[in-house]
Amino acid sequence: MATDPIETINVDLEIIGIPQAAGMPPMTDTYLHVRRRQDGSAQQAKLGLPAYQGGPGPAGIPGAIHKGDRSTSQLVALQSTLGVDQLNWSYRNVDNNSQYVWDGSTFVVYQNAYGARGLVGPAPVLQPGTVKYDGVVEGDAVMEVTGPDGGPYAIHLDLPEPPQGEQGDPGPSGPIYTSVDVVGTPTEGQSLRHQTSDNKLHWYNPPTAIEEYVVPPNGFPAAFTKASTDTRAQLVAITIPAKTYAYRFDFAGGVDVQAKTGHQIDIEIRRDNATSGEIVGYGKGQDGEGWREVALRAHSDVAIQPGSTEGVVPVNTATTLYVTAVKKVGNLLGWGVRPDLAQLRIRLTRVV
Incomplete structure (x- = not known):
């Protein structure tokens, strides 16, 4: 009996999982299908296996929950008050800009998590400018800036009385009811008459003749x-x-x-x-x-x-x-x- 193969077939295997609908019995059959082309140009094999969908896994750890800024001494004192329920609570250490994250039993420290604070720039320099009316510089105006270096600053303006413009067109006459020479608010049927005590017009009920x-x-x-x-x-x-x-x-x-x-x-x-x-x-x-x-x-x-x-x-x-x-x-x-x-x-x- 010959033991040497008469032909060698190189096979590409594709493994296919067959999904099962909810409530159906699991598949137990497995098959392997090999196909060879007649011209010998390619061979192909397929293996069929039952596939099963597992249940949901446990919840993952929540992300860092920022709870505010604290100093180093405050964070040390805070450790005695935190427990498992405060997992992943995080704080910014204002002393060194690091992040403190609670792992359930202690703080995990991430150095320089917020970046280093840059250098403080020089204080702005404020000085009085000019005042213009309709684009014309007003030389009599006075502007003064007061305040310590670095602020806060206060700006004071002393403006001259603006020049009087041309008299405008006469406006419409106002109602007599709002005149400064009329006192009170009328009711139905009232008339006006002069009163010498204040030299104004007062509303009154006129009698019949x-x-x-x-x-x-x-x-x-x-x-x-x-x-x-x-x-x-x-x-x-x-x-x-x-x-x-x-x-x-x-x-x-x-x-x-x-x-x-x-x-x-x-x-x-x-x-x-x-x-x-x-x-x-x-x-x-x-x-x-x-x-x-x-x-x-x-x-x-x-x-x-x-x-x-x-x-x-x-x-x-x-x-x-x-x-x-x-x-x-x-x-x-x-x-x-x-x-x-x-x-x-x-x-x-x-x-x-």
């Missing part, structure tokens, strides 16, 4: 009679509240009075007192028999001119009017008053 109060017939007392010895009988009392303006009274209306021949009953309208107050309205009765209306009107004992304060009710002043029937003539017979169609109209005429 005439305010009117009316006492109707049922505002008068029921019909009554008086004895011959009675000389006065009050008919109406009405209070006018304080106003924000000064005014005088004007009156209209009338009331029925019964008098006998030789008797006269007048109507007085007095201010603030029924018997001694100023007479601001009057109605003069007639001598005659029966019922007669006594008409009412405004009255003044003195002359009144524009600008006069006679008979004026001042601002913020309340006043009460008293209407009284007064027997002026006759003392033998009684007299009476009735409210039929009686009327008292009080008009407040503003005084400026």
Whole structure:
């Protein structure tokens, strides 16, 4: 039996791992496949082996965790407080620029890890320069630099008043509401008027031209009679509240009075007192028999001119009017008053 080979085949082997899907049973078959070309130009062999995917390995060591800068003495004291949980905590030693890394039990030192600090350069030199307005050097300006060598420095400027330019075009007129001559903020319907105390304009509530109060017939007392010895009988009392303006009274209306021949009953309208107050309205009765209306009107004992304060009710002043029937003539017979169609109209005429 011949033992010498009749032919030699040079084989290139390719080893192929066959992956297994999760949950499948592992492969156990292995094969070797050799292929030879007929022309003998090349040979090729393949070996098939089962391949298995292992589980994940343990976690690696974390990288250095920088925890700040410390001095050498601080790092020595820090060792007693660090443990395994602080693995790879690192610190910069500010004394020599080295890095200290904790390995779980001690520090591993990396010398000059941050590089050496360079030489400190010379302090900057500051000196005053020039000041320009619109590119033109201003010779009257003064600049001063103060501070120790190395700083900090302070720069002081003393600038002259800039030259006055040409007057610009007039701007639009501002609103009167923001004028320096107007005081306060208006509300709906207010107007402005001058106040001499500060020589400014103030907002105020302008009154209507005439305010009117009316006492109707049922505002008068029921019909009554008086004895011959009675000389006065009050008919109406009405209070006018304080106003924000000064005014005088004007009156209209009338009331029925019964008098006998030789008797006269007048109507007085007095201010603030029924018997001694100023007479601001009057109605003069007639001598005659029966019922007669006594008409009412405004009255003044003195002359009144524009600008006069006679008979004026001042601002913020309340006043009460008293209407009284007064027997002026006759003392033998009684007299009476009735409210039929009686009327008292009080008009407040503003005084400026």
